[in-house]
Amino acid sequence: MDSLLVRSAQELFSRHASSEAVRAIRAGGSPGSLWGELENSGFLDALVPEEAGGIGLGPAEALPVLIAAGRFAVPLPLGETMLARAVLGGAGEAVPQGAILLGEAYGDAARVPAFARADWVLLPRDEAALLLPAGAAVEDEAAGSPLGRVLRWPEGAGRRVPAGDLLVAGAWAEIAVMAGAMERILEDTVRHAQDRQQFGRPVASFQAVQQQISVMTEDVFASRMAAQLASVADGDGVARLNPVRIAAAKLRVGEAAVRVAAIGHAVHGAMGITEEVDLHLLTGHLQAGRMRFGGEAHWGAWLGRRFLADNTGETLAFVRAQLGPAAPEASA
Amino acid sequence: MIGALPLAAIPPEDEALRPEIRAFLQEAVGEIPPERRARSWMGFDPGFSRKLAGRGWLGLTFPKEYGGAGRGAFARYVLVEELLAAGAPVSAHWIADRQSGPLIQRFGTEEQRRFYLPRICRAEAFFCIGMSEPNTGSDLASVTTRAVREGDGWRLNGAKIWTTNAQHSHYMIALVRTSGAPGDRHKGLSQIIVDLHAPGVRISPIRDLAGDAHFSEVVFEDVLLPGDALIGEEGSGWMQVNAELAFERSGPERVLSSAVLLDEWANWLREVGAGEAAEALLGRLIAHLAVLRAMSIAVTGRLVEGESPIVEAALVKDLGTEFEQMIPTVIAETLARPGLVAPGSLMRTLAYTAAIAPSFSLRGGTREILRGMIARGMGLR
Ligand SMILES: Cc1cc2nc3c(=O)[nH]c(=O)nc-3n(C[C@H](O)[C@H](O)[C@H](O)COP(=O)(O)OP(=O)(O)OC[C@H]3O[C@@H](n4cnc5c(N)ncnc54)[C@H](O)[C@@H]3O)c2cc1C
Numbered sequence: 001m002d003s004l005l006v007r008s009a010q011e012l013f014s015r016h017a018s019s020e021a022v023r024a025i026r027a028g029g030s031p032g033s034l035w036g037e038l039e040n041s042g043f044l045d046a047l048v049p050e051e052a053g054g055i056g057l058g059p060a061e062a063l064p065v066l067i068a069a070g071r072f073a074v075p076l077p078l079g080e081t082m083l084a085r086a087v088l089g090g091a092g093e094a095v096p097q098g099a100i101l102l103g104e105a106y107g108d109a110a111r112v113p114a115f116a117r118a119d120w121v122l123l124p125r126d127e128a129a130l131l132l133p134a135g136a137a138v139e140d141e142a143a144g145s146p147l148g149r150v151l152r153w154p155e156g157a158g159r160r161v162p163a164g165d166l167l168v169a170g171a172w173a174e175i176a177v178m179a180g181a182m183e184r185i186l187e188d189t190v191r192h193a194q195d196r197q198q199f200g201r202p203v204a205s206f207q208a209v210q211q212q213i214s215v216m217t218e219d220v221f222a223s224r225m226a227a228q229l230a231s232v233a234d235g236d237g238v239a240r241l242n243p244v245r246i247a248a249a250k251l252r253v254g255e256a257a258v259r260v261a262a263i264g265h266a267v268h269g270a271m272g273i274t275e276e277v278d279l280h281l282l283t284g285h286l287q288a289g290r291m292r293f294g295g296e297a298h299w300g301a302w303l304g305r306r307f308l309a310d311n312t313g314e315t316l317a318f319v320r321a322q323l324g325p326a327a328p329e330a331s332a
Numbered sequence: 333m334i335g336a337l338p339l340a341a342i343p344p345e346d347e348a349l350r351p352e353i354r355a356f357l358q359e360a361v362g363e364i365p366p367e368r369r370a371r372s373w374m375g376f377d378p379g380f381s382r383k384l385a386g387r388g389w390l391g392l393t394f395p396k397e398y399g400g401a402g403r404g405a406f407a408r409y410v411l412v413e414e415l416l417a418a419g420a421p422v423s424a425h426w427i428a429d430r431q432s433g434p435l436i437q438r439f440g441t442e443e444q445r446r447f448y449l450p451r452i453c454r455a456e457a458f459f460c461i462g463m464s465e466p467n468t469g470s471d472l473a474s475v476t477t478r479a480v481r482e483g484d485g486w487r488l489n490g491a492k493i494w495t496t497n498a499q500h501s502h503y504m505i506a507l508v509r510t511s512g513a514p515g516d517r518h519k520g521l522s523q524i525i526v527d528l529h530a531p532g533v534r535i536s537p538i539r540d541l542a543g544d545a546h547f548s549e550v551v552f553e554d555v556l557l558p559g560d561a562l563i564g565e566e567g568s569g570w571m572q573v574n575a576e577l578a579f580e581r582s583g584p585e586r587v588l589s590s591a592v593l594l595d596e597w598a599n600w601l602r603e604v605g606a607g608e609a610a611e612a613l614l615g616r617l618i619a620h621l622a623v624l625r626a627m628s629i630a631v632t633g634r635l636v637e638g639e640s641p642i643v644e645a646a647l648v649k650d651l652g653t654e655f656e657q658m659i660p661t662v663i664a665e666t667l668a669r670p671g672l673v674a675p676g677s678l679m680r681t682l683a684y685t686a687a688i689a690p691s692f693s694l695r696g697g698t699r700e701i702l703r704g705m706i707a708r709g710m711g712l713r
Pocket of ligand 1: 495704
């Protein structure tokens with residue numbers, strides 16, 4: 001099941017999310033054909049419970065699809081739409097057509113990623129959420145940046161819907177996509193180091209370069225593991241995500257993203273600074289993703305407080321009980 | 333290139349060992365002050381090792397016919413994790429249980445297994461590892477200690493250094509040259525079991541920077557050893573040593589060396605309260621611990637399946653020791669505030685851990701050597 005899903009995701013993205021297609025969407029072109037493929041693939045209802053007409057998969061099964069999306073720097077909110085549909089479908093709400101972004105409150109406005117295109121924004125509001133049509137939003141240019149656009153709607157806009165913890169849900173989608181982006185950066189960096197020649201030999205033959213790529217490899221493996229830990233469904237939030245797991249993983253992946261992006265750029269040299277090479281699509285995503293749904297300091301303090309308030313005892317006992325590789329009931 | 337590590341979990345039958353171990357440890361080490369428990373797997377106490385043996389917890393993975401418990405790698409994982417988290421003084425039996433015993437089981441003759449393994453399980457045979465020499469560190473293939481055939485046995489000459497516990501151990505498994513010259517590199521190397529009480533063995537403890545004398549220099553002067561001192565095949569020493577090192581690199585001991593300090597600090601924060609900055613640091617350390625533990629368990633899962641995840645193990649060790657070194661660094665940073673009153677035991681635990689931490693990324697292969705192995709795994713060399 002798992003590998004079938006991954007294979008079809010990879011096939012879909014290599015066909016319909018080429019570098020040119022991704023760049024065209026980012027530049028304002030229509031995402032229609034890629035989105036149409038995603039709709040037909042069935043991925044969008046992966047996390048919607050079976051009783052609500054979905055496929056009823058858990059986050060662990062959906063993870064490889066989002067990792068694949070991250071590898072291709074897909075500029076559409078695939079994971080977020082999956083989560084939003086799970087929230088809406090699970091609550092018996094009508095699920096709209098189209099891509100749904102999870103917005104973050106920015107005062108009374110919403111902050112959303114600069115390059116992601118969507119039809120809807122689901123924005124947390126007073127213990128519930130507003131489902132807002134993206135087309136009706138007014139962009140606050142002064143507050144926006146490449147790290148996020150700021151959108152505002154007229155008073156009374158949107159439909160009020162019940163919502164779980166959208167911060168945790170959104171963080172999970174970012175964790176997955178960032179882990180995927182880092183895998184691709186590693187592959188691109190290894191290839192570049194092998195191809196690029198200086199002093200009469202590939203730069204990959206220099207020990208200083210090798211050691212840097214080894215550090216990058218470690219962070220990429222750790223991020224993949226963090227994403228897998230975050231996808232163990234033993235919580236009671238959206239898709240049974242567990243905030244303790246999300247806290248640990250978002251933090252770890254955010255830390256890794258800094259080193260992976262830095263080393264990727266260092267090894268690519270000036271070529272990596274160009275618009276032409278895909279590296280910046282991926283590192284740009286890491287920078288933006290690191291700042292969405294809480295970064296290292298936010299989740300670190302949250303997790304630290306959680307540990308201190310818990311009476312499990314030592315750190316290892318806490319990790320075993322709450323952050324183990326399997327749901328507690330499975331390993332009890 | 334190496335592939336991602338799938339999530340693996342400790343099987344329930346092995347998890348089931350944990351409560352009994354925890355109950356035992358509460359009684360056995362609860363009274364030892366943290367600055368001593370911080371010695372982690374360098375804390376030497378033969379009496380404690382005998383207590384564990386009494387419980388059947390030495391040689392947990394050795395076959396029953398040799399006195400072991402016939403359990404799998406995950407049972408030992410649970411045991412070791414609890415021992416290290418508690419800061420139990422495991423050093424006396426550590427190398428025999430982790431490394432020498434499994435090596436003898438795998439490459440030894442039936443007589444060698446029958447002789448050594450039951451003694452290891454009873455905490456009557458402690459082992460040390462003789463790889464490094466005064467002029468041989470990372471470049472292990474350059475060893476010059478030499479064993480020459482003499483009659484049915486061997487005559488041994490040379491010197492080993494940094495040998496942890498040599499002065500307390502019964503045996504050393506030494507990597508020595510049995511044929512050829514140092515220029516032949518890994519050809520002509522063999523592993524040999526040296527009875528450390530044999531005439532001609534001179535052991536001089538070396539004091540370390542924390543004031544302990546846990547390692548030694550060992551000089552061999554015409555030491556005569558019986559023929560069955562050879563372990564495994566003559567000339568296969570290099571292959572055997574590498575098989576041994578893979579097991580040594582990805583266990584809980586590459587993640588938990590600073591665990592006692594981390595818990596002392598966390599417990600103190602629980603008592604006195606923590607500000608946002610300390611909370612964030614604590615959360616950061618917990619996140620790293622969780623991810624590393626999952627990676628270490630995943631590598632163990634591969635070993636259990638009979639694979640040889642050498643590169644993945646190197647990766648866990650490098651990341652794990654970085655984490656172990658980060659703990660004293662960041663805790664020192666938060667405690668260095670004018671006017672702060674922190675308990676003496678916490679400060680002594682910090683002082684020891686901070687002092688010894690540089691060794692974490694030397695023992696078992698240096699950071700640079702491990703990163704070289706990872707680079708090879710990634711096809712860069
Ligand atoms: C606490 C402790 C316990 C130990 N216990 C034992 C024991 O029980 N038995 C035993 O046999 N040994 C033991 N050792 C020794 C340990 O295995 C060695 O320290 C280790 O192999 C490194 O060798 P070295 O110290 O000679 O450093 P060197 O090999 O001299 O290295 C010095 C520096 O040069 C770097 N370097 C070396 N070669 C390369 C290269 N090719 N590329 C890039 N950089 C390189 C190293 O990474 C390091 O930074 C112990 C060490 C410690 C610290």
